[in-house]
Amino acid sequence: xxxxxxxxxxxxxxxxxxxxxxxxxxxxxxxxxxxxxxxxxxxxxxxxxxxxxxxxxxxxxxxxxxxxxxxxxxxxxxxxxxxxxxxxxxxxxxxxxxxxxxxxxxxxxxxxxxxxxxxxxxxxxxxxxxxxxxxxxxxxxxxxxxxxxxxxxxxxxxxxxxxxxxxxxxxxxxxxxxxxxxxxxxxxxxxxxxxxxxxxxxxxxxxxxxxxxxxxxxxxxxxxxxxxxxxxxxxx
Amino acid sequence: xxxxxxxxxxxxxxxxxxxxxxxxxxxxxxxxxxxxxxxxxxxxxxxxxxxxxxxxxxxxxxxxxxxxxxxxxxxxxxxxxxxxxxxxxxxxxxxxxxxxxxxxxxxx
Ligand code: SF4
Ligand code: SF4
Ligand code: FES
Numbered sequence: 001x002x003x004x005x006x007x008x009x010x011x012x013x014x015x016x017x018x019x020x021x022x023x024x025x026x027x028x029x030x031x032x033x034x035x036x037x038x039x040x041x042x043x044x045x046x047x048x049x050x051x052x053x054x055x056x057x058x059x060x061x062x063x064x065x066x067x068x069x070x071x072x073x074x075x076x077x078x079x080x081x082x083x084x085x086x087x088x089x090x091x092x093x094x095x096x097x098x099x100x101x102x103x104x105x106x107x108x109x110x111x112x113x114x115x116x117x118x119x120x121x122x123x124x125x126x127x128x129x130x131x132x133x134x135x136x137x138x139x140x141x142x143x144x145x146x147x148x149x150x151x152x153x154x155x156x157x158x159x160x161x162x163x164x165x166x167x168x169x170x171x172x173x174x175x176x177x178x179x180x181x182x183x184x185x186x187x188x189x190x191x192x193x194x195x196x197x198x199x200x201x202x203x204x205x206x207x208x209x210x211x212x213x214x215x216x217x218x219x220x221x222x223x224x225x226x227x228x229x230x231x232x233x234x235x236x
Numbered sequence: 237x238x239x240x241x242x243x244x245x246x247x248x249x250x251x252x253x254x255x256x257x258x259x260x261x262x263x264x265x266x267x268x269x270x271x272x273x274x275x276x277x278x279x280x281x282x283x284x285x286x287x288x289x290x291x292x293x294x295x296x297x298x299x300x301x302x303x304x305x306x307x308x309x310x311x312x313x314x315x316x317x318x319x320x321x322x323x324x325x326x327x328x329x330x331x332x333x334x335x336x337x338x339x340x341x342x343x344x
């Protein structure tokens with residue numbers, strides 16, 4: 001048996017203790033699911049794919065933001081009698097383990113996180129080699145699943161609630177480096193400044209925590225470089 | 237504007253890295269060599285090279301520190317807007333004055 005403390009209620013909630021049986025290869029999501037199915041059906045939490053693709057299951061496990069469906073108990077906790085599961089940080093708590101992620105995704109839109117091509121259906125395909133340097137940069141950041149683990153781990157988001165955050169800036173970077181995209185300057189303008197990449201402290205919590213092995217820190221540094229270049233050219 | 241501030245902070249940081257190394261090396265040399273205050277003054281007074289070097293050092297600090305402080309004030313005290321920027325300008329003026337006073341103190 002494991003002793004598990006789970007956050008209940010909204011921002012002013014408290015922990016509730018549960019006893020959960022231990023199994024081999026058990027994930028944190030398995031533990032939460034056991035609680036909801038067997039011990040207390042009123043527990044609210046989110047998941048969908050269970051295989052690390054959808055990005056909906058992230059929670060704070062023993063103080064660390066994690067994708068719970070791919071996090072084994074062995075990996076996340078040292079002492080099985082001291083497990084705490086809380087909602088992600090830096091996002092408003094709706095109830096129990098469920099956060100309101102609107103702000104997180106609204107910031108992707110603010111960072112101009114959508115692709116804007118210049119070709120029409122009458123044009124031919126854009127041919128970009130997989131050996132292309134810009135494409136290689138894009139590939140490093142493109143596998144983001146939007147789980148908000150990085151956002152939850154970023155102290156600058158906590159200090160400046162308007163900061164766009166690592167995921168939105170990483171998304172902007174993958175588009176700036178996309179040779180088919182035609183909105184690079186607008187995007188650089190959108191991510192420059194106090195709410196954007198210039199507030200990043202480069203302390204790399206996002207990179208440390210990203211379950212997909214992405215380095216938003218590197219993308220943000222790239223954005224700073226591109227912006228500096230544009231400013232020096234007088235284009236920004 | 238913010239992009240420009242960021243550039244200024246990066247450039248001044250690069251300058252500071254150089255200045256601090258030269259400054260520390262000079263200090264170690266002066267102390268280890270057992271130079272007296274009078275001997276040090278004899279080398280700095282009227283030396284245009286030392287005047288230029290330390291003026292650049294002070295200038296880099298005057299640019300670098302207030303920009304960093306700007307973020308600290310925002311993130312720790314939630315102080316932003318015109319009043320903060322006025323304070324920072326004043327702060328920059330004070331360190332410029334204090335720094336140049338010291339530089340001129342050993343030049344004149
Ligand atoms: S490197 Fe930047 S974006 Fe990443 S956690 Fe640190 S401040 Fe946040
Ligand atoms: S960058 Fe990584 S941690 Fe951040 S949302 Fe994407 S997958 Fe999650
Ligand atoms: S449930 Fe989809 S990523 Fe965890």
